[in-house]
Amino acid sequence: xxxxxxxxxxxxxxxxxxxxxxxxxxxxxxxxxxxxxxxxxxxxxxxxxxxxxxxxxxxxxxxxxxxxxxxxxxxxxxxxxxxxxxxxxxxxxxxxxxxxxxxxxxxxxxxxxxxxxxxxxxxxxxxxxxxxxxxxxxxxxxxxxxxxxxxxxxxxxxxxxxxxxxxxxxxxxxxxxxxxxxxxxxxxxxxxxxxxxxxxxxxxxxxxxxxxxxxxxxxxxxxxxxxxxxxxxxxxxxxxxxxxxxxxxxxxxxxxxxxxxxxxxxxxxxxxxxxxxxxxxxxxxxxxxxxxxxxxxxxxxxxxxxxxxxxxxxxxxxxxxxxxxxxxxxxxxxxxxxxxxxxxxxxxxxxxxxxxxxxxxxxxxxxxxxxxxxxxxxxxxxxxxxxxxxxxxxxxxxxxxxxxxxxx
Amino acid sequence: xxxxxxxxxxxxxxxxxxxxxxxxxxxxxxxxxxxxxxxxxxxxxxxxxxxxxxxxxxxxxxxxxxxxxxxxxxxxxxxxxxxxxxxxxxxxxxxxxxxxxxxxxxxxxxxxxxxxxxxxxxxxxxxxxxxxxxxxxxxxxxxxxxxxxxxxxxxxxxxxxxxxxxxxxxxxxxxxxxxxxxxxxxxxxxxxxxxxxxxxxxxxxxxxxxxxxxxxxxxxxxxxxxxxxxxxxxxxxxxxxxxxxxxxxxxxxxxxxxxxxxxxxxxxxxxxxxxxxxxxxxxxxxxxxxxxxxxxxxxxxxxxxxxxxxxxxxxxxxxxxxxxxxxxxxxxxxxxxxxxxxxxxxxxxxxxxxxxxxxxxxxxxxxxxxxxxxxxxxxxxxxxxxxxxxxxxxxxxxxxxxxxxxxx
Numbered sequence: 001x002x003x004x005x006x007x008x009x010x011x012x013x014x015x016x017x018x019x020x021x022x023x024x025x026x027x028x029x030x031x032x033x034x035x036x037x038x039x040x041x042x043x044x045x046x047x048x049x050x051x052x053x054x055x056x057x058x059x060x061x062x063x064x065x066x067x068x069x070x071x072x073x074x075x076x077x078x079x080x081x082x083x084x085x086x087x088x089x090x091x092x093x094x095x096x097x098x099x100x101x102x103x104x105x106x107x108x109x110x111x112x113x114x115x116x117x118x119x120x121x122x123x124x125x126x127x128x129x130x131x132x133x134x135x136x137x138x139x140x141x142x143x144x145x146x147x148x149x150x151x152x153x154x155x156x157x158x159x160x161x162x163x164x165x166x167x168x169x170x171x172x173x174x175x176x177x178x179x180x181x182x183x184x185x186x187x188x189x190x191x192x193x194x195x196x197x198x199x200x201x202x203x204x205x206x207x208x209x210x211x212x213x214x215x216x217x218x219x220x221x222x223x224x225x226x227x228x229x230x231x232x233x234x235x236x237x238x239x240x241x242x243x244x245x246x247x248x249x250x251x252x253x254x255x256x257x258x259x260x261x262x263x264x265x266x267x268x269x270x271x272x273x274x275x276x277x278x279x280x281x282x283x284x285x286x287x288x289x290x291x292x293x294x295x296x297x298x299x300x301x302x303x304x305x306x307x308x309x310x311x312x313x314x315x316x317x318x319x320x321x322x323x324x325x326x327x328x329x330x331x332x333x334x335x336x337x338x339x340x341x342x343x344x345x346x347x348x349x350x351x352x353x354x355x356x357x358x359x360x361x362x363x364x365x366x367x368x369x370x371x372x373x374x375x376x377x378x379x380x381x382x383x384x385x386x387x388x389x390x391x392x393x394x395x396x397x398x399x400x401x402x403x404x405x406x407x408x
Numbered sequence: 409x410x411x412x413x414x415x416x417x418x419x420x421x422x423x424x425x426x427x428x429x430x431x432x433x434x435x436x437x438x439x440x441x442x443x444x445x446x447x448x449x450x451x452x453x454x455x456x457x458x459x460x461x462x463x464x465x466x467x468x469x470x471x472x473x474x475x476x477x478x479x480x481x482x483x484x485x486x487x488x489x490x491x492x493x494x495x496x497x498x499x500x501x502x503x504x505x506x507x508x509x510x511x512x513x514x515x516x517x518x519x520x521x522x523x524x525x526x527x528x529x530x531x532x533x534x535x536x537x538x539x540x541x542x543x544x545x546x547x548x549x550x551x552x553x554x555x556x557x558x559x560x561x562x563x564x565x566x567x568x569x570x571x572x573x574x575x576x577x578x579x580x581x582x583x584x585x586x587x588x589x590x591x592x593x594x595x596x597x598x599x600x601x602x603x604x605x606x607x608x609x610x611x612x613x614x615x616x617x618x619x620x621x622x623x624x625x626x627x628x629x630x631x632x633x634x635x636x637x638x639x640x641x642x643x644x645x646x647x648x649x650x651x652x653x654x655x656x657x658x659x660x661x662x663x664x665x666x667x668x669x670x671x672x673x674x675x676x677x678x679x680x681x682x683x684x685x686x687x688x689x690x691x692x693x694x695x696x697x698x699x700x701x702x703x704x705x706x707x708x709x710x711x712x713x714x715x716x717x718x719x720x721x722x723x724x725x726x727x728x729x730x731x732x733x734x735x736x737x738x739x740x741x742x743x744x745x746x747x748x749x750x751x752x753x754x755x756x757x758x759x760x761x762x763x764x765x766x767x768x769x770x771x772x773x774x775x776x777x778x779x780x781x782x783x784x785x786x787x788x789x790x791x792x793x794x795x796x797x798x799x800x801x802x803x804x805x806x807x808x809x810x811x812x813x814x815x816x
Contacts, residue, residue: 013581013582013585041587042586042587045587071581072578072581072582073578073581073582073584073585074585077584077585077586077587078585078586079586079587162809162810165809165810166715166810166811167709167713169810169811169813170480170481170709170712170713170714170715170811171708171709171712173421173479173480173481173712173714173813174421174480174481174708174711174712176481176485176815177421177481177482177485177486178450178485178486178487179449179450179453179485179487184708202809202810203810206807206810206811206812207811207812207813207815208815294707294708296707296708296709297705297707298709299702299704299705300579300582300592300702300704301575301578301579301704301706301709303582304578304579304581304582305575305578306578306581307574307578307716308715308716310809387808387809390809390810391808391809392809393803393806393809395801395803398801399614400795400799401570401573401610401718401795401798401799401800401801402570402573402574402577402610402611402614402798403574403577403578403614403615404614404615405577405581405615407584407615407616
């Protein structure tokens with residue numbers, strides 16, 4: 001019997017999450033066992049509110065998939081809503097199942113990061129425990145943070161890494177303009193993992209000999225060592241790039257941004273919204289060294305740059321979406337669509353399924369062996385890992401000089 | 409008799425100043441009356457120090473001009489050095505003439521903004537007053553601020569405007585992701601003119617109905633009116649883009665960034681380095697309205713984005729360089745290479761010369777008639793002015809996924 005497929009997006013936006021959505025829509029439309037393709041607006045909240053769009057009824061839907069795949073953010077909308085613990089209150093889970101039944105949904109694919117995979121896990125467990133055999137729940141990965149377990153690297157990360165390395169290459173051109181000491185401090189996102197910051201290393205040495213100091217949150221940060229690192233570099237070169245993770249901490253675990261005198265705010269999950277570590281370092285350089293220094297926060301720009309995408313990232317994100325549909329049609333429940341990097345010199349990946357229980361609510365950090373001993377740079381292993389992920393250029397379409405994006 | 413040509417760059421970097429340099433080198437190499445082409449490193453300071461590169465002797469120089477023209481910042485380096493007033497101390501001017509004579513330089517082209525055109529003016533006047541008839545000094549315009557007189561729009565501005573409109577289009581996608589009230593405040597450069605901020609209007613209405621509030625420094629800013637504007641927009645739409653100039657001021661002339669509690673710093677010309685007005689507005693929205701708000705400072709990124717250039721801007725910047733050489737060879741002294749927008753529906757420009765005395769040390773502001781009465785948006789005239797300047801896309805070359813730039 002034919003069933004309907006429902007897809008939703010969750011968590012923070014990325015430049016590639018709509019490519020995965022496009023892959024899901026494309027594969028579902030091709031399948032003869034999927035009747036209708038629905039999208040829930042605003043993640044699991046939209047599922048609970050039955051806030052659905054019938055994607056398969058959109059006129060010429062196939063024609064817009066290419067543009068959708070290079071549209072950043074989350075075309076279906078997102079949420080940061082966390083479902084109740086089903087052991088304590090299963091009512092939300094039962095509501096979801098009721099809504100699925102009412103809308104004849106047999107396949108639910110949830111695109112998101114760690115928190116969203118937790119939702120997939122709990123919902124798929126609920127389905128197993130209640131012997132529901134006509135509904136499967138599948139996770140599709142995304143996060144610019146690259147901190148998901150069960151996958152070699154996350155959709156969205158490669159495009160963010162390319163944006164970061166490109167922007168820093170350009171800031172390096174700025175640096176070289178004056179013949180006086182000048183430091184640019186660039187702060188990257190990534191709450192608890194330094195993958196994005198490591199991407200700065202891709203720019204190092206590419207166009208000049210400007211030194212880079214790169215501090216990831218996986219290594220304790222020491223302000224005195226930092227000033228000494230900066231002094232050392234400036235003694236041999238007038239110019240210096242400092243790349244830091246927003247979440248760098250000292251050895252006691254105190255965040256460097258908390259050295260600044262400002263209010264802290266927290267998101268719906270109680271995570272600290274970390275900004276400002278770079279401002280602390282900018283001020284430290286100014287007062288301790290006294291040279292010209294400028295702090296650049298890449299902020300949201302690094303995750304929504306549809307005008308500068310990694311072709312590799314978008315291709316893989318699309319395929320992870322198609323693969324998620326294939327897993328759903330195979331009747332798998334409680335898995336995440338994943339890719340594995342194959343051994344060998346040439347970069348190749350294979351697509352498969354990962355057990356969701358091993359992924360939910362965990363964070364994959366940068367291996368400490370990939371960080372140098374001084375904690376101010378990354379090793380060759382990191383460059384080898386990152387380089388294939390930023391290959392190829394893809395961009396949005398422009399209309400009258402301005403990006404044209406898909407709004408669902 | 410053949411003479412040598414010297415070119416130098418000055419002021420803040422832009423994404424198009426090297427295109428003008430490429431145009432100058434190309435045209436000078438083609439000329440049979442130019443013997444050697446020299447570049448002075450670090451602007452007029454490099455001239456005084458005789459810090460020259462012989463550009464015409466670089467192997468395959470013609471082959472690198474295309475890449476040079478999409479390389480951001482200033483490949484020859486820049487300075488913010490202001491020459492002494494020749495009425496008080498003519499020694500620097502005499503030194504420059506001596507250095508020109510020694511190196512058989514008959515043509516000097518200085519690429520820069522208001523302050524650099526002041527240097528061109530004073531040096532050309534010195535030449536006239538001393539009846540020096542074998543040396544000419546020509547200005548070539550550049551500034552992302554778009555605040556030069558004597559030209560319809562400035563090289564570098566179109567690419568910065570395109571970067572701004574594109575980035576804001578992408579931030580707008582971010583905004584629409586959640587179904588709760590959310591404001592993004594974006595701060596643009598432009599010390600005393602709001603042209604760059606006005607470019608935000610190019611993104612408005614392009615992909616959605618998200619409202620925009622745009623505040624230029626040409627209109628007095630009032631914090632109470634601002635909060636009332638934001639409240640008004642949020643009462644009809646959950647999402648809002650606020651675009652502001654770094655230098656917005658209240659009616660007493662106090663800069664909004666000075667409402668923040670932080671140190672002020674000044675550049676070599678005594679200009680206030682204005683940052684942080686957006687932070688003041690972010691905090692005002694948070695404490696008065698209480699909704700989600702995020703402050704994005706485009707900072708240096710908006711003027712060095714070689715990966716996202718306006719094809720129109722680069723084409724015109726190249727031609728302004730070629731035109732500067734033609735003016736020099738014609739024996740003109742004390743003019744700036746310029747372009748004029750021709751009347752008519754179709755966008756066309758012609759190239760010519762502008763009297764430098766009318767340009768130096770002045771700033772062209774946005775006409776108040778192009779700002780709406782409430783001071784929170786721009787009129788149709790502004791859109792008509794801006795639209796042709798962002799047409800066409802040009803990008804740097806990539807090597808192994810990362811931009812490859814020219815370093816001279």
